[in-house]
Amino acid sequence: PASPATRSRAFRELLSSPDLTFLMEAHNALSARIVEEAGFPAIWASGLSVATALGLRDANEASWTQVLDVVEFMADATRVPILIDGDTGYGNFNNVRRLVRKLGTIGVAAVCLEDKLFPKMNSFVGERQPLADVAEFCGRIAAGCDARLDDNFSIVARVEALIAGHGMDEALRRAEAYHRAGADAILIHSKRAEPDEILGFAQRWGNRAPVVIVPTKYYRTPAAAYRGAGISTVIWANHNMRASISAMSRLCRRVRDDEAIAGVEDEIATLDQVFAMLDYDELAQAEGVYLPAT
Ligand code: SPV
Ligand code: MG
Numbered sequence: 590p591a592s593p594a595t596r597s598r599a600f601r602e603l604l605s606s607p608d609l610t611f612l613m614e615a616h617n618a619l620s621a622r623i624v625e626e627a628g629f630p631a632i633w634a635s636g637l638s639v640a641t642a643l644g645l646r647d648a649n650e651a652s653w654t655q656v657l658d659v660v661e662f663m664a665d666a667t668r669v670p671i672l673i674d675g676d677t678g679y680g681n682f683n684n685v686r687r688l689v690r691k692l693g694t695i696g697v698a699a700v701c702l703e704d705k706l707f708p709k710m711n712s713f714v715g716e717r718q719p720l721a722d723v724a725e726f727c728g729r730i731a732a733g734c735d736a737r738l739d740d741n742f743s744i745v746a747r748v749e750a751l752i753a754g755h756g757m758d759e760a761l762r763r764a765e766a767y768h769r770a771g772a773d774a775i776l777i778h779s780k781r782a783e784p785d786e787i788l789g790f791a792q793r794w795g796n797r798a799p800v801v802i803v804p805t806k807y808y809r810t811p812a813a814a815y816r817g818a819g820i821s822t823v824i825w826a827n828h829n830m831r832a833s834i835s836a837m838s839r840l841c842r843r844v845r846d847d848e849a850i851a852g853v854e855d856e857i858a859t860l861d862q863v864f865a866m867l868d869y870d871e872l873a874q875a876e877g878v879y880l881p882a883t
Pocket of ligand 1: 647
């Protein structure tokens with residue numbers, strides 16, 4: 590793995606660069622390694638996907654230290670920066686301080702905090718999405734900034750006003766407040782099937798701070814629209830988790846019906862691929878160096 594400082598600097602550069610950056614979701618060490626090998630410059634440690642992989646709902650059913658245990662394995666398995674979905678920060682400003690310090694020690698480059706209340710519910714589930722008080726959430730952001738061990742550790746403030754149905758003026762008011770409180774970027778979330786809300790936000794926001802988006806629901810929009818709007822970062826938020834459900838379900842049905850595995854052999858990664866990915870050769874070489882010759 591790369592050093593925490595290297596990773597947080599790399600993420601800071603991605604956020605501030607004029608190029609559009611794409612982050613891909615991972616939810617464990619294996620998927621994180623696959624995202625890195627596919628060439629993505631950074632990883633989104635999705636709260637939804639990590640929870641799902643743990644068999645839990647995206648409603649803070651996993652404790653924050655359980656989530657960090659998973660993300661630490663992800664950091665250990667990769668070199669690229671990780672933006673962790675920190676949900677609401679798991680409490681108030683004091684919980685955010687503890688979170689940010691701990692993230693610095695496990696090599697996470699950045700955290701995204703959303704302006705809701707603990708325990709949160711996934712933004713696409715139900716209409717009950719109570720928002721945090723603006724001043725209280727600004728305290729969470731400021732406390733996170735003050736607690737960072739490394740100035741390049743980034744804090745992304747996620748505005749849920751559009752998700753909660755409060756409209757564009759409220760979204761802009763909140764983004765401005767979070768930016769003033771020290772947020773390095775604004776994630777504006779929308780659950781509409783068209784990108785009109787986030788493009789409208791980007792136009793009125795005028796790049797006062799980098800804008801991050803999550804096009805899960807407006808997935809038909811081409812990347813050119815985001816480049817044209819000056820968006821900084823796109824997060825493909827849950828697609829490895831969903832791909833794994835489809836792939837494993839299909840495989841299980843086939844093996845159950847066939848009472849045999851011959852039919853799936855050509856469709857799955859070989860064990861040689863598995864051993865290469867985890868670099869078993871390196872261990873064999875190290876044994877040559879460190880184990881006494883027999
Ligand atoms: C996540 O991936 O956990 C997110 C994005 O926060 S969303 O599911 O759209 O809330
Ligand atoms: Mg989430």
